[in-house]
Amino acid sequence: MKAAIIAQSGEKPHYGDFPEPQATAQQLRVRVKAAAISQLAKSRAAGTHYSSAAHYPFIPGIDGTGYLDNGDPVYFLAFDGSWGSMAETTLVRRESLIPLPPTLDPVIAAAIANPGMSSWTALTRRAALRPGETVLINGATGTSGRLAIRIARSLGAGKIIATGRNKETLQQLQHEGADIILTLDTLTTELPALMAQGVDVVLDYLWGESALAIMAAAVRGGDKVVRFVQIGSLSGQEIPLHSKLLRSSGLTLMGSGLGSVSDSELIASIGEMLQAAGPHHFSVPFRTRPLSEVAQAWDEDDSRCRTVFTL
DSSP, rough: OOOEESSSTTTOOOEEEEOOOOSSSSSSEEEEEEEEEEEEHHHHTTTTTTTTTOOOSSSOOOOEEEEEEEEOOOEEEESTTTTSBBSSSSEEEGGGGEETTTSSSSHHHHHHHHHHHHHHHHIIIIOOOOOOOOEETTTTHHHHHHHHHHHHTTTTEEEEEEESSSSHHHHTTTTOOSSSSEEEGGGGHHHHHHHHHOEEEEEEOOHHHHHHHHHHHHHHHHOEEEEEEEEETTOOOOOOTTHHHHHHHHHHHHOBBBBBBHHHHHHHHHHHHHHHHHHTTOOOEEEEEEEGGGHHHHHHHTTTTTEEEOO
């Protein structure tokens, strides 16, 4: 069969032939329809993500949509062994399969699943968002952060604050559900007053200086508990976090990612999000490309528009 293949560490994938998998008692065969590039898929492929455990050669891709041998449409997670999602056929554990709603296009499902999972899991499993609460999304101009606005609203958020670098994109977010927008360079001056009014949950896709500014503002803004959920690190992996930020405030830090929730809860979370996708019109900017263009597309992918391989 044809697949994207990473032959050894440090290489990007190439399009070629790979042995076709056979179903087992624990794993079912899925005929892949669509699989998207994500930062998680790229870092796992490079061996730099904390969850990486690659044995070369292997097929990259952590998730996708497709059809079982009986024709049922499914979304699947592919974290095990050599069989990633970027192939004509893959193997998936039974417990990592989610039936697709009949009205949800499999290509759209592949585009929204990973970014949608990040905020849905963070809000429902980690932060336990309650109706009417205020949510601040740090890094809302990226694909995941942008979708997080719609997801937070669908889950009952009362007010949504969006932060980002691109002022033009931030202004567009006001038409997509954001109540307040802030550029990153105004966080230190604008946020303390907003924190005093009440921010309940922070979804952080950036880390780095902006995350530290939000935590400092939470401390200066009053004694209200702020649940800070760390999801992504596009602005850096480390920050100089002073211990007094935690000792002198109700700031609660937690992460949301692979390992922060059980596999069964992660699967349940994705299933809930996909069920809600149609009624709430979840979407992200994406472009489709044939899998045969994987080598070129791998480097051209960017965070503002997802690349979805179709087969």
